[in-house]
Amino acid sequence: MNRFVDRRIIITGGGSGIGQGTVLRLLAEGGRVHAIDVNADGLEVTRTMAAADGTADRLSVGPLDISNEHEVGAGVAAAIDELGGLEVLVNAAGILRAAHTHECTLDVWNQVIGINLTGTFLMTRAALPALLESGRGVIVNFSSTSASFAHPYMAAYAASKGGVDALTHTLAVEYSKQGLRAVAVAPGGITSGITETTPGMLPSDADWSLFTKMSPIIGKGMGSPADVAGVIAMLASDDGRYITATSVRIDGGAHG
Template identity: 65%
Template sequence: MKRFEGRRVLITGAGSGIGQATVHRILAEGGIVVAVDVSEAGLAATHQRAEADGTADQLSTVVVDISDEASVRAGVGGAITGLGGLDVLVNAAGILRSAHTEQTTLEFWNRMLAVNLTGTFLVTREALPALLATGRGVVVNFSSTSASFAHPYMAAYAATKGGIQSFTHAIAAEYAKQGLRAVSVAPGSIASGMTADPGLPADADMSWFVKLQPALGQGFAGPETVAGVIAMLASDDGAFVTGTEIRIDGGTHA
């Protein structure tokens, strides 16, 4: 399939995990991609994989700290200018940390907000003029099953993901008449760098997490599973999908 032939796509969190998998899925479908991440080493790995796949000529990379307004304006704004516009934005960047809520410091809380929620806002705001100019722009944001279901020790993370979900609904309604679609994916039970070590407290009650097993019985899925759903939503195959969330968890929360 070449659903993204000639389409310009910017993907944050592109140096690892689901963001990286999405880069390679979109490249394979013909997209012109700017990969954005705070990690230069991560972006180098993404580019190396593209070289191996023969898609490196469609890829450029930019180091950006999405929690920093100046960095977003310079990096994301410059990337969009270089592309000559933008058709799709995928806000995959985020961090996951855990703590007992009564032990959560303001610094911890603010850092989660700054990267996950404020970062999504800053990148989206920078991209909106170019997306709206196309008349059919798409924003795919990252919520999480933790926004709607109980995941202990992750109150700060869940709050940011719930905020992203609400933010997505709001911009979907605000810009629908200008042709913009905005959707969220809510991954769960996905094996990626972020979930490999969520930093649970040493005394965490692990019986809670025994419940987090996919109903499909095949164990946790890989990042490519989510990338495939994103590709559908961001392409014309998802043309009538906006202002909603797509849960990707193998029935963990069925």
């Protein structure tokens, strides 16, 4: 499939996990992609993977922190300049921190909200003029099953993702007449940098019986970044033209 041959795309979190998988998928479908991540080494890994796929000539990368207003403003402007416009923004960058809520420091709370929610807002605000100019802009934001189904010890994370859902819905309504679609994806357990480090973040006395509905009912264990990237490719392409103002759960049926 070549659904992105005439699409210019920015993807955050492109240096690891689902963001990286999405970069590779949209490149493979012909898109021109600018990948953003705070981790410059991760972006170089993505570049190497794209080179192995023979798609690196359509990939540019830019290290930046999406929670930094100045870096986002300058980085997004430069990326759009280089791409010559913008049709698709995928806001995949995010972090998870876990703690008993009564022990969660304000610093940790602010860090999670600052990256997952405020970072998504800053990227969106910077990209919106170009997305609207294209007349067929698409924003794919990253929610999580934690937004709708309680996950213990992840209050800041779940709250940030609930905020992303509300932000996405607002964008979809507010800019619908300018051809913009805004959708969220809500992955369940997907192998990635986040899920590799989650067990080490949970409180040592975590009560595992509180983690209900964690098991997918299809597949073998956790999903892969490619499982999510394929859905994003559908949503961001013309195949998703009748989908906006909603969140798509991708969890192997774990929360069904």
